Amino acid sequence: MKNVYSVAQVNSYIRNMFTQDFMLQSISVRGEVSNCKYHSSGHIYFTLKDEKGTLSCVMFAGNRSGLTFRLGEGQQVVVSGSVDVYERDGKYQLYARAVTRDGVGALYERFEQLKAELSELGMFAQEYKRPIPKYISRLGVVTAPTGAAVRDIIQIASRRNPYVQIILYPAIVQGEQAAASIVNGIHALAAQNVDVIIAGRGGGSIEDLWAFNEREVAQAIFDCPVPVISAVGHETDTTIADFAADMRAPTPSAAAELAVYEFSRLEEKMEEYAAALYRGVMGRCNLCRARTQTLGARLKSASPLSRLRQDQTRLLHLEETLQAAMKGVLVRKRHLLELYKEKVKGLSPLDKLNQGFSCVSDSRGRTVTDVGRVAAGELLTIHMKNGIVEARAERIERVER
DSSP states (O other): OOOOOOHHHHHHHHHHHHHHOHHHHSEEEEEEEEEEEEOTTSOEEEEEEOSSOEEEEEEOGGGGGGOOSOOOTTEEEEEEEEEEEETTTTEEEEEEEEEEEEEEOHHHHHHHHHHHHHHHTTTTOGGGOOOOOSSOSEEEEEEOSSSHHHHHHHHHHHHHOTTSEEEEEEOOOSSTTHHHHHHHHHHHHHHTTOSEEEEEEOOOOTTTTGGGGSHHHHHHHHHOSSOEEEEESSTTOOOHHHHHSSEEOSSHHHHHHHHSOOHHHHHHHHHHHHHHHHHHHHHHHHHHHHHHHHHHHHHHHHSHHHHHHHHHHHHHHHHHHHHHHHHHHHHHHHHHHHHHHHHHHHHOHHHHHHTTOOEEEOTTSOBOOOGGGOOTTOEEEEEETTEEEEEEOOOOOOOOO
16 A cells, blocks of 8 residues: 655655755845735745746845845845745745845836836826816726725715716736726727726736736727726826826725715705805895885885875965964954054043043134133133033133142
8 A cells, every 4th residue: 555644744855855955045046026015023025026937935034134125016136045845835935035136127117118108108298187077977997897996986986976877897907818808998988978987906916907007008098088097006006007097096995086076065065055045046035125115115205196295285284384374463463453452542532531531622623732822712612522512711720730
């Protein structure tokens, strides 16, 4: 019967083989850095790759003292260390003791070259950027049909405005067919007359995002008649699509917030506008009503009938004033008449005669008031209250008083 070994025994045997190989214990490998992650413990996990393969690497925190730069995506480096097997997982990896730079990675070279070329053509010029519509009704999304990116976009867009129609083009966003799929999605959604298009995917390595660095994708975004928002990877990821798009969003979630206006805020604004319009209309109505009342009062005061009534009232007032003045004059005249009557009465000879006095006149009718004007034997006429007596002066005697 054949010998049967456990998994641990096989992994241990392979590890011993690696340990006994002198070349694998001190080896230098050239490649491009990818999927670089700094762990909270201080260890660095990354992948070295070239055109034909990849190699997992780890640099423990104790070996980082000789690292003079920060490892990043696309860097071309030379890693020195040993290749060993991690028995638990049965995987081999390069345990790095030193890392030195070896130029810029091939993918970054392609990225920078295409970026410079398209920029020179004017594809990234600000004057070609179209504004994103503030209020949209149809949102186009070019991304993978599964994954966090499409879920975040649908959730946030639906929460902000449930009346927005979301049209998803399920594109391939990674691999050799990704660029053509993204281009087809942009063309298809533009034909659907959407208001804005979000093109993007979740985060990943530079290789995972490379479809959005292809020339045909940038050209499709630039030529699209509909405004395009790029939402590729995380905030730190930058692609050619970001430069060609009308607006770049740091994440797919942010793209949904930029594309879809929050309906509750729109409702609040509409209510504010309605209240302001109501106040304006009511103020205008009150102003017109007051003006109408003023003009009505002016018309009423200017009408002939009103003026006739005013003149009639004025004439009645003048008539009353005239009557009062006439009554006053009559009263005053009547009073004067009474005074004159009393005066006349006091001067009347008849009144004196009634009191027992008499009036004497000579033959020529002149009143005799002085005995010096009467001659002896002269005929005198004596007037009394009830008659006349003719007498002759027999004796004249002057009396001194």
